[in-house]
Amino acid sequence: MKYWEKPFGKEKPKVPNGEIHILKERCKGCGFCVEYCPKDVLEMSDEFNTKGYHPPKIMNEEDCVNCGLCETICPEFAIWCTLKEEVALEN
Amino acid sequence: MEPLRKTEKDIHPMDDLLRMDRIPHIWCPGCGIGTAVTAFAAGLAKAEIDLTKTCIVSGIGCTGRVAGYVKLDSFHTTHGRAIAFATGIQVANPDLKVIVFSGDGDLISIGGNHFIHAARRNINMLVICVNNFIYAMTGGQVAPTTPLATYATTSPFGCVEPPFNIPYLADSSGAVYVARWTALHVRRLTNSIAEALKKPGFSVIEVISPCAMYYSRINRLGDGLDMMKFYHDNTEIRHGEDTKNLDIGFQTKIIVGKFVDRERPTYMDSYNKWLSGTKKD
Amino acid sequence: MKTNLKAVLTGTHTLSGNEAFIEGAFAAGCRFLAAYPIMPAIETIERYLKRSAEVGATFIQMEDEISALAAVIGASWTGKKSMTVTSGPGFSNMMEHLGLGVMLETPCVIVDVQQSGPSLGIPTRAGQGDMMQARWGSHGDYEVITLSPSSPQEMFDFTIKAFNFSEKYRTPVIIMSDEYVAHKKEKVIIPRADEIKITPRRYFKGQKDKYLPFKRDKDFVPRMVDIGDGYKFHVTGLTHDDKGYPIMLEECQEYNVHPILWKIRNDTEKIIEFQEIGTKDAEIVIVYYGATSGAASKAIKQARDLGIKVGSLKLDTVWPFPDKKITELAEKVKAFVVPEINYGQIVSEVERCSYGNANVVFVSHGENGIDNTEDIVSAIKLALNEEKIKKGIIEYQSQTGRV
Numbered sequence: 139m140k141y142w143e144k145p146f147g148k149e150k151p152k153v154p155n156g157e158i159h160i161l162k163e164r165c166k167g168c169g170f171c172v173e174y175c176p177k178d179v180l181e182m183s184d185e186f187n188t189k190g191y192h193p194p195k196i197m198n199e200e201d202c203v204n205c206g207l208c209e210t211i212c213p214e215f216a217i218w219c220t221l222k223e224e225v226a227l228e229n
Numbered sequence: 230m231e232p233l234r235k236t237e238k239d240i241h242p243m244d245d246l247l248r249m250d251r252i253p254h255i256w257c258p259g260c261g262i263g264t265a266v267t268a269f270a271a272g273l274a275k276a277e278i279d280l281t282k283t284c285i286v287s288g289i290g291c292t293g294r295v296a297g298y299v300k301l302d303s304f305h306t307t308h309g310r311a312i313a314f315a316t317g318i319q320v321a322n323p324d325l326k327v328i329v330f331s332g333d334g335d336l337i338s339i340g341g342n343h344f345i346h347a348a349r350r351n352i353n354m355l356v357i358c359v360n361n362f363i364y365a366m367t368g369g370q371v372a373p374t375t376p377l378a379t380y381a382t383t384s385p386f387g388c389v390e391p392p393f394n395i396p397y398l399a400d401s402s403g404a405v406y407v408a409r410w411t412a413l414h415v416r417r418l419t420n421s422i423a424e425a426l427k428k429p430g431f432s433v434i435e436v437i438s439p440c441a442m443y444y445s446r447i448n449r450l451g452d453g454l455d456m457m458k459f460y461h462d463n464t465e466i467r468h469g470e471d472t473k474n475l476d477i478g479f480q481t482k483i484i485v486g487k488f489v490d491r492e493r494p495t496y497m498d499s500y501n502k503w504l505s506g507t508k509k510d
Numbered sequence: 511m512k513t514n515l516k517a518v519l520t521g522t523h524t525l526s527g528n529e530a531f532i533e534g535a536f537a538a539g540c541r542f543l544a545a546y547p548i549m550p551a552i553e554t555i556e557r558y559l560k561r562s563a564e565v566g567a568t569f570i571q572m573e574d575e576i577s578a579l580a581a582v583i584g585a586s587w588t589g590k591k592s593m594t595v596t597s598g599p600g601f602s603n604m605m606e607h608l609g610l611g612v613m614l615e616t617p618c619v620i621v622d623v624q625q626s627g628p629s630l631g632i633p634t635r636a637g638q639g640d641m642m643q644a645r646w647g648s649h650g651d652y653e654v655i656t657l658s659p660s661s662p663q664e665m666f667d668f669t670i671k672a673f674n675f676s677e678k679y680r681t682p683v684i685i686m687s688d689e690y691v692a693h694k695k696e697k698v699i700i701p702r703a704d705e706i707k708i709t710p711r712r713y714f715k716g717q718k719d720k721y722l723p724f725k726r727d728k729d730f731v732p733r734m735v736d737i738g739d740g741y742k743f744h745v746t747g748l749t750h751d752d753k754g755y756p757i758m759l760e761e762c763q764e765y766n767v768h769p770i771l772w773k774i775r776n777d778t779e780k781i782i783e784f785q786e787i788g789t790k791d792a793e794i795v796i797v798y799y800g801a802t803s804g805a806a807s808k809a810i811k812q813a814r815d816l817g818i819k820v821g822s823l824k825l826d827t828v829w830p831f832p833d834k835k836i837t838e839l840a841e842k843v844k845a846f847v848v849p850e851i852n853y854g855q856i857v858s859e860v861e862r863c864s865y866g867n868a869n870v871v872f873v874s875h876g877e878n879g880i881d882n883t884e885d886i887v888s889a890i891k892l893a894l895n896e897e898k899i900k901k902g903i904i905e906y907q908s909q910t911g912r913v
């Protein structure tokens with residue numbers, strides 16, 4: 139007999155963890171990525187790029203779920219994410 | 230959710246779809262046009278269509294610059310005439326998928342006639358209209374989309390003309406696919422673009438987008454991010470909503486979604502039928 | 511190029527100028543027409559549609575002439591030889607995209623079947639009032655090759671020439687027809703396809719990522735590619751570099767726009783054609799083109815019968831203007847007589863190129879329209895009797911029609 143449903147809790151669900159890449163020089167500091175990252179991974183930095191804008195900085199990369207929202211919402215093609223690993227969700 | 234494309238560390242995932250040799254682009258900080266372009270590139274990738282047989286035409290304006298940043302056969306034409314230019318391309322070579330990417334003033338005011346006629350003929354093209362409620366490139370004048378009572382440099386006492394409701398205009402002119410999203414709805418916009426790219430016939434996607442430089446400044450609405458927050462709090466997704474009900478007032482609720490998705494023979498379908506003498510069937 | 515035998519209607523036919531134009535276009539390889547209906551150009555569209563299925567040519571009736579020419583330029587980039595046809599009011603609408611065609615360096619052909627103007631004028635009567643508009647009507651600087659046929663046969667021949675020039679120089683070419691030439695029916699001889707000289711489009715053949723849409727070849731003309739060939743090129747109506755990217759600098763304006771003019775200016779000798787008859791011993795030379803040909807030829811004959819030494823210069827190419835030829839003749843002859851169905855256009859070019867060495871007598875559009883042989887003969891006599899060189903153009907005053 140074939141079971142389609144696996145017994146609950148047998149396999150831990152996995153979430154992706156992303157690695158964020160920022161081209162600081164392209165950034166115009168609009169803040170879209172910081173505001174809309176679902177995991178609050180980013181924060182505006184105090185640093186200036188050569189155009190005088192504040193690029194975002196990465197606060198807690200381990201929380202990044204590689205969702206790609208920052209990548210799509212960025213009007214400057216300045217930020218994107220790659221998959222680092224799939225990690226099993228604790229609890 | 231997951232990123233749309235896998236990529237290397239130092240290469241932007243849309244690198245092959247954009248003219249990265251031209252970045253940084255001309256758009257202001259907080260402008261939504263760049264976001265619409267990213268969504269477009271993502272939609273192109275997602276649709277998995279033959280990119281050599283895909284081309285893009287823009288008119289004039291801030292949005293009119295889009296064609297210049299997209300790595301397809303691309304044309305930056307005259308003010309308002311992108312659709313007419315694209316019509317020539319599509320009819321001369323029906324194997325090509327043509328995208329027209331331009332602004333509200335360009336497509337709906339000076340190009341309004343081309344817009345309704347291409348819709349009526351059902352020319353096989355996707356029109357992406359960035360609606361920032363204003364003529365941005367020329368410094369913030371009233372557009373045919375400027376909501377009543379809104380300030381613009383040519384309406385210092387508030388706009389006295391009622392605006393066009395773009396989805397309604399497209400729908401009643403015969404477009405087969407009509408959707409509206411804001412620059413905040415990047416995922417849905419991307420999916421919509423991918424879907425419309427595969428749809429034969431005249432498709433229209435309106436993208437409500439912040440003009441941080443003029444629209445929001447003249448009307449004291451803050452910066453681009455403030456506009457995005459406004460979209461966040463004041464948009465409602467209503468798929469299939471009657472396009473009559475999609476008017477936009479000054480800072481009123483914006484209804485977004487996919488409103489029209491229907492079948493109709495394209496211009497070339499009818500043309501070829503006529504040519505082969507099988508007019509009646 | 512593959513020759514489509516159905517496209518070339520080899521043989522002798524009785525055709526109107528409008529019909530001959532379409533046959534010329536098909537013979538030249540044209541396969542795309544976008545137009546907006548207007549008198550007196552309408553029969554061209556009808557003829558095109560009658561033949562388009564067997565020729566394999568596409569048509570679209572656009573919503574106006576602005577979009578018609580826009581569509582033609584777009585279509586040309588797909589590799590199809592493309593054209594549009596109109597008359598004065600529509601020609602005015604086309605000025606916007608004449609400039610775009612020049613700036614994008616796009617081969618295409620525009621036919622203006624001239625009527626009387628300005629504005630609505632008389633849509634059913636011949637006129638030559640758009641000659642300067644062809645040259646100067648679009649804003650900014652440009653050169654545009656403009657041909658002026660005077661008969662259905664010339665309409666056929668010049669249309670092929672127009673397409674050839676447009677491909678050779680990668681530029682829009684204008685044919686200034688008029689109501690008279692358009693509707694006149696005459697014998698037209700259409701040669702065999704292999705006897706017709708066709709200039710094919712000249713393509714870039716290099717690597718996909720190496721194409722520069724505005725990089726000039728040795729002949730000043732950049733090569734083309736078609737949309738869909740995988741070059742992923744960009745072109746813009748803004749001042750641009752070789753890549754087609756906009757550059758808002760004076761330096762680039764000079765780099766980009768000046769050569770667009772030079773590619774034609776450098777070659778004027780090869781482009782300009784005229785028919786020069788009896789100028790060797792002439793005292794008076796009639797300079798004419800297009801619709802005035804009938805009356806001018808009659809007037810020349812009458813004057814010669816009266817013993818006046820009259821020569822003639824019929825302009826086949828109006829733009830670029832045959833400056834040198836006029837200057838050279840001005841040094842030999844007493845006067846030029848220039849009949850036009852307008853109130854003074856090409857005559858000012860004749861006067862400019864004469865440098866005060868010969869009188870210039872102008873016969874304007876009068877109440878007899880193109881049947882103004884009498885007026886031309888009288889103007890010849892007036893020119894002959896004028897002893898001194900006068901400053902400016904001498905306008906021949908018709909004895910009739912003045913109140």
Ligand SMILES: Cc1ncc(C[n+]2csc(CCOP(=O)(O)OP(=O)(O)O)c2C)c(N)n1
Binds near residue numbers: 336
């Ligand atoms: C024929 C013509 N008229 C006027 C202009 C000036 N002009 C340039 S852009 C523009 C308005 C563009 O508005 P829109 O299409 O909304 O684009 P946006 O800048 O808002 O993205 C105008 C009127 C022009 N370039 N050409």
Ligand code: SF4
Binds near residue numbers: 174207
């Ligand atoms: S990929 Fe998603 S989670 Fe990661 S930083 Fe970007 S928006 Fe945040």
Ligand code: SF4
Binds near residue numbers: 164216
């Ligand atoms: S969205 Fe892009 S431009 Fe805006 S702050 Fe983030 S990285 Fe910078």
Ligand code: SF4
Binds near residue numbers: 260292
């Ligand atoms: S003026 Fe407005 S629309 Fe134009 S780039 Fe700036 S913010 Fe964007």
Ligand SMILES: [Mg+2]
Binds near residue numbers: 332333362365
């Ligand atoms: Mg706008």
